[in-house]
Amino acid sequence: MKKAIVILTLCLFFALLPAQEKPSAEQQKAMEAFMKAGAVTENHEFLKKYAGSWDCQVKGWMAPGQPPTVSQGSFTGEMRLDGRFLFMDFQGEMFGQPFVGLQIIGFDNMQQKYVSLWLDNTSTLMFMTMGTRQDNVISETGLWPDPVSGDELPVKARTTWTGADEYLYEQFMVQPDQSEFKSMEMSCKRRK
Numbered sequence: 001m002k003k004a005i006v007i008l009t010l011c012l013f014f015a016l017l018p019a020q021e022k023p024s025a026e027q028q029k030a031m032e033a034f035m036k037a038g039a040v041t042e043n044h045e046f047l048k049k050y051a052g053s054w055d056c057q058v059k060g061w062m063a064p065g066q067p068p069t070v071s072q073g074s075f076t077g078e079m080r081l082d083g084r085f086l087f088m089d090f091q092g093e094m095f096g097q098p099f100v101g102l103q104i105i106g107f108d109n110m111q112q113k114y115v116s117l118w119l120d121n122t123s124t125l126m127f128m129t130m131g132t133r134q135d136n137v138i139s140e141t142g143l144w145p146d147p148v149s150g151d152e153l154p155v156k157a158r159t160t161w162t163g164a165d166e167y168l169y170e171q172f173m174v175q176p177d178q179s180e181f182k183s184m185e186m187s188c189k190r191r192k
Contacts (some may be wrong), residue, residue: 036109040083043107043114046133047086049161050077050105053191058092064181069095074191094122114138123147129157136161144173156180165190 023031054075059068073092080087090101101120108115111130118127131140138159143152154174161167171184 038084039109041107041109043109043133044083047105047107048079048083049164050086050088051079052077054188055191056090056092056186056188059185060094061181061183068185071099073099073186075188090120114140116140116142129155131157155183165192 054077056073056075058071058073060071061068071093073090075088075090077086077088079085085104085106088103088105090099090103092099099120099122101118103119104117106115107113108130113130113132116129116131118129125145127142127144129140129142131138133139140157140159142155142157144155146153156172156174157170158172159167159169166187166189169184169186169188170182172180173183174180
């Protein structure tokens with residue numbers, strides 16, 4: 001949060017700096033750091049793979065050992081803000097009811113991590129995960145707010161690209177004994 005405030009302050013400072021004044025060496029160094037933090041890199045380029053229209057099969061498990069619920073969904077992915085963020089609009093169903101979600105994914109150059117924010121029409125929470133990429137696999141962790149217990153439950157997620165037009169997203173809930181169970185799986189194929 002402090003880094004974001006510093007960056008916003010620098011932006012405002014440079015915007016108000018009279019055009020005829022030459023920035024000091026310190027100001028120039030700060031501006032170069034700001035530009036590096038905001039640069040579009042190969043990590044942002046990777047997110048372009050999600051652009052387009054997709055069909056998905058979604059499986060969800062309420063508890064270990066139980067059969068999954070299965071539903072169909074779709075999403076449209078679009079790069080925005082000059083290639084810095086991916087916006088994914090999802091439509092499907094959950095327990096027979098319409099389910100609409102929005103996922104925003106970016107790569108934070110300062111933290112050197114992918115950051116994902118999820119919002120949907122079934123709650124008021126904003127679910128955030130962070131992670132890294134190894135080749136075609138993004139591994140993330142986060143905390144899921146549990147309205148039943150009031151606690152935040154650890155979550156792990158993994159996205160595996162199995163081809164140019166197909167990937168698998170898996171989400172795992174971490175239990176108090178540190179064991180994991182798969183709570184969700186989404187198989188996505190690009191619509192042609």
